[in-house]
Amino acid sequence: MRPDAVRSSSDAAWEAVGLPPLTGRVLEYLIGRPVLTRDEIAAALGSPAEAIGEALGALEAEDLVVRTGSLPTCWAAGPPRSTLGALLARRRQELARTEQYVEQLQEVYRSVPARRVSSDLFEIVESAEQVAARYAQLLASSEHEVLHLAKPPYLNLPAPVAEESDGLSDAPGPEPDLPEGLRFRSVYDSDGFTDETSLRTALRGTAMGGLLRLLPGLPMKLVVFDETAGIIPLRKEDPAAGSVIVHASPLLEALRALFESVWERATPLYLGRTDGQPLPERARSERDGPGGRTRDILDLMAAGLTDGAIGHALGLSRRTIQKHISETADVLGARTRFQIALLAHERGWVGRT
Template sequence: MAVPSDLPWAGTGLGPLAGRVLECLVTQPELSSEAVAEALGVTSAAAERALQALENERLVVRVGDRPTRWSAGPPRSTLGSLLAQRRQELARAELYMEQLHEAYRSASHRRVTSDLFEVVESAEQVGVRYAQLLASSRHEVLHLAKPPYVTRSARLESTSVPTDSAAVADAPDPEVPVPDGVRLRSVYDTDGLTDTVSLRTALSGTARGGELRLLAGLPMKLVVFDATAGIMPLRQEDPSAGSLIVHSTTLLGVLTALFESVWERATPVSLDSGRGRPPITAAEPDGRPPGRMRDILTLLRAGLTDDAIARVLGLSRRTIQKHISETAELLGARTRFQIALMARDRGWLEDAPGVVAAPAERTAG
């Protein structure tokens, strides 16, 4: 029977090579260290070190001495004994963790009101906690970003955490990468896309595999990590005043539901691959406006200004205004709201996969 080679040896305290050596020996009666090395394609010295590590844990025994051969014991009893020892060690570590947590809560410089909430007033500490929570995420990070954003202060210049993440993570921190396999979903308030820098910040997560949407009038700033922890500002109007770290599962459930309702209403935006949409003047076969024109209408409906639309799409403000004016004349609309409403009623925005944004370096200033 084949033995799988991807067993979680880290849980036993064994190194990867020691685990492979044990797998090899349980299927063979007796092997020398040279035979083990040859079977695994490693050096004799490396095989010998792995065998000694296994012997120290009483997982293998020496048989004979000319040459020395090695034999594995019954895994259920030998590995079972080792795992029982590791469980005892983990139980002691968990007890010590609780003692450390009590010391952490009682520290005079922290405000931990309970196990459900933690108040962090220092911008540097907010950034550190954000980085810790992001790095430990395993499934999904949810992110709402809206103005006012915090500007970089002199005291943060020496830190490795960008200002936005130090202020309730207005943007995913590029220096703390999202762990592999973790889904990042961000919604940015359209009122925040007032310059090229803010747009580049919003698109930075998308460039690293995240998902971005835009919506006017976001209710709050928020980051939720794996539905187990969240960060929100103490005062929405002043994000530099500190943050509340939430551990309450009930409140996190409410915050996650809030995010999902916002996500459903927001406009998807993806990063242009360089081949992008067809020319803005090219008509679709069904008579609808071309893809880029529909992008403009979609962003118009989302509440973006002409300047913000130009930055997102990498077009000039004059081009955006020209096509909005032409579309208004075609539809007989007098206001931006009427343009978006009538375009929707004509089915121009149906089945739209989302807006394709230009790379930040190509956005109009």
């Protein structure tokens, strides 16, 4: 492991027990040596003597180091298992008191007349602005995966973080500051995947490493954050009417299961551009197959997009899209779009490689 990685890991450990990084490094250095003066520690760590003096004072206050000698003053660390064990015990007691206080604050939160919190499992937020704010909070606290079922109508308010991830908002904005390693999986309703908002939102989602699929007739809008919370709208046709936040419970598990069921049935869609420009043409990948642009059109057809939506994604006119489809039908000997999709699948023309 690289030294800077080790330092980062140890700094995080010290911060977890309430010690600033420099203070923790002073203690680490002293643990490996018998006694040292302030100036010797400062020279070894390359830090100002005043800062080292403050760190030593903080360690002494926590009974982690002791003074030895007087001219000059020397410092020694105590046995880590006993001294740090005592510090951890004090921190646990403080955390326990904080948890009790949090419960008191929760009761105060629930008692506010304008707030609708029926239990610890459910929370109702009634305005579009509150929905966007809670979304941003839950997104920032997520660590592993965020799941979306996205369909119109979308919220229309300046909440960029909502739009970036699942189309809760129609307003453009900067990329959100997302936790490192967070994964997105989104299913869009292909019946509503026909406007600029849906495509722009999907492009931004894939730009953040998200996986995208399409399926007609999605049952509902849904966002699930890890295994801790989910958001569903109060009213199917009016997202501005507010949402229900479902916290960890069997209901949240059922919502996750619903998403996985939809995900399995949905068609993967690969969107490669993030700047609002048309998708680049894919290279020809099969000797006797259609050209790259026709294969792109077949992929989007298989995903259920209309000619208008396909044209918007590829930067082509509706007439051009229809020309490609007509020529493909002639090659395949197909008379309907369904036959085109079926025969294209059989020949391996559908599916981005």
